[in-house]
Amino acid sequence: MKLHGYYRSSTSYRLRIALNLKGLEYETAPVDLLAGAQKDQDFRALNPFAGVPALELDGKVYAQSMAILEWLDERFSNRPLLPASTEDRFVARELAYAIATELHAPLNLPVLKYLKRDLGHSQGEIDTWYHTWLGKTLRPIEAKLAARETGDFLFGAPGLFEAVLIPQLYNARRFDFDLSAMPHMVRIEGACSELPAFQAAHPDNQPDSPAD
């Protein structure tokens, strides 16, 4: 299996966590998003969405991180990412897709570049934009976790939700978002950070992560 990704891409990070949780071996093929490698003709031929991640297996290319996560869980049914009951699977998806659908688009690199370069917004205004959208989705997720009296993980062991949450919290911290009012998410983050599957998936531990 070959994962085309970028060390700091949250969508690539999701997949690295899931592959590691499932104990699946994969090779990393870095795509330098800052250099625009995702727009190269060769990469577009592989993934017409011109973004990462893209996962190659048996001559096929799989794109769109959430679809890949769900596919991985069906294709490799050992160590499921989703809980057993339909109701619990709904909750895991409800929270994971809130992040994937509501947060990823407004906080994605091309949007931030557009705000800065094309519309001339300052870094301070962009930080406000970033924090506004983060809060809008993370606050209700925190409220749902609190209502469920969630422990270290949403359901006993990390899965789909944690694979999507942890990269988003990594980005939130990069943008100095205040997580002090979100103790449930921070506790889950702490518990995940103890696990080798999450440690190996961390951006700092990727072959394309800069040394300094």
Ligand SMILES: N[C@@H](CCC(=O)N[C@@H](CS)C(=O)NCC(=O)O)C(=O)O
């Ligand atoms: N919906 C897609 C989004 C993929 C995406 O936007 N990936 C970002 C990195 S996190 C990317 O490749 N952006 C391309 C760019 O910045 O031009 C997915 O979940 O896989």
